[in-house]
Amino acid sequence: MTDRESGTGFEPLRYHQATKHSPSSVRRGTHRIDRKDPPEQFKRYLELAPISLPAPAPDTGYPTSRAITGRPADPRPLDLAELTRLVVCAAGIKRIRAQAGAEPIYLRTYASAGALYPIEVYLACAGVDGLGDGVYHYSPLDEALRLVRPGDPRPFLMRACGNRPSIGRAPVTAVLSGIPWRTNWKYQARGYRHLFWDAGMLAANLLALCASGGHSCEVVLGFVDSELDALVGIDGHSELSVCLIPIGFDEAAGAGAEPSTGPAAQVHHPVGRISFHQREYPEVTEAHLNTALQSCAKAQLWQQDPFPNQAPPPSDFAFTGIEQVIRKRGSKGSFSRAPIPADDLEGIIVASTYSLPCDWGEDLTQVGLVVNAVSGLEPGAYSAVWGMQQIALGNLRERAQFLCLEQKLGGDAAATLFLLTDLEDATTTLGARSYRAAQLNAGIVGGRIYLCTYGCGLGATGLTFYDDEVRNLFQTQAEPMLVVAVGA
Ligand SMILES: Cc1cc2nc3c(=O)[nH]c(=O)nc-3n(C[C@H](O)[C@H](O)[C@H](O)COP(=O)(O)O)c2cc1C
Structure with a gap:
């Protein structure tokens, strides 16, 4: 308790x-x-x-x-x-x-x-x-x-x-x-x-x-x-x-x-x-x-104070006006498999996990990702907690498709982002209410990923997933809360 x-x-x-x-x-x-x-x-x-x-x-x-x-x-x-x-x-x-x-x-x-x-x-x-x-x-x-x-x-x-x-x-x-x-x-x-x-x-x-x-x-x-x-x-x-x-x-x-x-x-x-x-x-x-x-x-x-920023805000990378992006946003039905720039991917991850003003005091969402086609980044699975850390290298398109309930979008995306929370850790520190916070935190990060992605002229879609299979790939006890695939 x-x-x-x-x-x-x-x-x-x-x-x-x-x-x-x-x-x-x-x-x-x-x-x-x-x-x-x-x-x-x-x-x-x-x-x-x-x-x-x-x-x-x-x-x-x-x-x-x-x-x-x-x-x-x-x-x-x-x-x-x-x-x-x-x-x-x-x-x-x-x-x-x-x-x-x-x-x-x-x-x-x-x-x-x-x-x-x-x-x-x-x-x-x-x-x-x-x-x-x-x-x-x-x-x-x-x-x-x-x-x-x-x-x-x-x-x-x-x-x-x-x-x-x-x-x-x-x-x-x-x-x-x-x-x-x-x-x-x-x-x-x-x-x-x-x-x-x-x-x-x-x-x-x-x-x-x-x-x-x-x-x-x-x-x-x-x-x-x-x-x-x-x-x-x-x-x-x-x-x-x-x-x-x-x-x-x-x-x-x-x-x-x-x-x-x-x-x-x-x-x-x-x-x-x-x-x-x-x-x-x-x-x-x-x-x-x-x-x-x-x-x-x-x-x-x-109630807690909002969590402090870990880093300075990312430099601007998505210049289109916010209202236009929100109105144009839509989930992609397919991705072209074309590569996206590493700078865009980094901007999307940093901006979408940046300083959420909220009353639960800590950022509950970590990002793990499968990189399929990002210029300058070797294909494979990465953790994006402190910069990009390699977990497994190689072509993981089939595996990413499988993880996303076998939907093609998961494998065709340039990068498939898995939003993870260590639920045991969160509930031990913050109590049962943190379960809602973990899901909501991931939803907000997912929504921000959609907006950033559209803001830099790319596309995104939310995806559902096989929970424990995702944990196996990322070798983590954190649980996947939500998946968002991004691509051209
Ligand atoms: C949490 C979440 C999970 C989703 N899961 C899937 C999915 O598994 N497969 C899929 O094709 N679309 C998925 N979507 C996209 C929705 O189908 C889409 O948002 C909805 O049809 C509305 O269309 P729009 O996003 O283009 O406005 C998901 C969206 C969200 C927010």
Whole structure:
């Protein structure tokens, strides 16, 4: 047991073990996706009136590599038009893909495994010019907000987050929640991992956009789950809180709100059905409960300062404006096998793992990679923890394809990046909650890799993987959290 919170770490590791992919688990699998009853892509409130968002503030055109490494531009006022730029660009719809005999797929500006988009966004606002104080749900379908709770939410947020100063000062806190059924429908119990990966993809967009508007921001996981769920009006089971991102909390935002003496009363608004039939995955419920924080004191114990930079920020290498990159980003369906420059690869790795502003105090993601075609680097497996360390040299294209659930993309990529965390170490030091942090940290790094890659004119795709086979290649006890392949 740690002093950070009550979980021992053992329970989430059990969930992790039980949801690993292996060649035999995939071949033995009997799960059939019920294509006649897919989950609704959007949360629909039946009784709340839409509040249309205004035209967004103009694009900043801020260079992508600067935005990703969190070097803030000159600050803009955080009014409703600027908030619209942030939320629509980070989480809106970028394209509609028709499907024969089924609802079209509304592709979003962030990557999501299976394009299932289990993440919802709420905006807790106080003192935003053009918007009354309250908690709003963001609907990408009609680009509108819906007021789920009126009034200044900051005292309740402060209490739920163990008095985190950024939360008390921020005029806007984005709350990302996850709807497990949207992803369990296809990925079964492993879908719980996807909530954090997809939230990380969205968060990577939002953090970079905040930097481009000069707004301070950080990712907060130290919150009392039941109190945050009640505040945004979700039940913590069919929809659960994943993380918060307070925005614009610098000194200019004033002294900040004091915590409330009690939690927010639960709000409830009727919403449309998600599917006709849903299956329960007790492993998911258990993993979520085992990593929950039950009291304000536990939330406070979790809180750490953001981890310091290990190195100076990388020199700029991706100059395209961040908004343009986010809108153009898409997952590659194939790679050409052409080599990419070593400088680009190094820039992508350094920038995407650089200084994450968060409340878990240490970078939980290490990068291992298979190099297939990078000019100036011998093909093989490397660890990128302290510079590039060779693990095995030689042509590993077939092996990389095999590791990525035998998908060709893993072998055709110029480099396949494996995002790893030593879960035993993390849970021993930080407690059970660190399981969520490890998955989310990897999701954000993965999202940053996508953006950096597109920013320098290359392509990327997230990939799933055979867990233990990856550990064997890298000869590590760290566990793979996520894979992103990059190439031409
Ligand atoms: C965590 C994660 C895992 C993914 N795994 C795969 C995969 O195994 N195979 C694949 O072809 N695409 C994979 N993708 C890409 C998604 O299919 C893609 O993001 C989604 O279809 C939306 O399309 P877009 O990224 O082009 O916007 C993954 C994406 C994410 C974020």
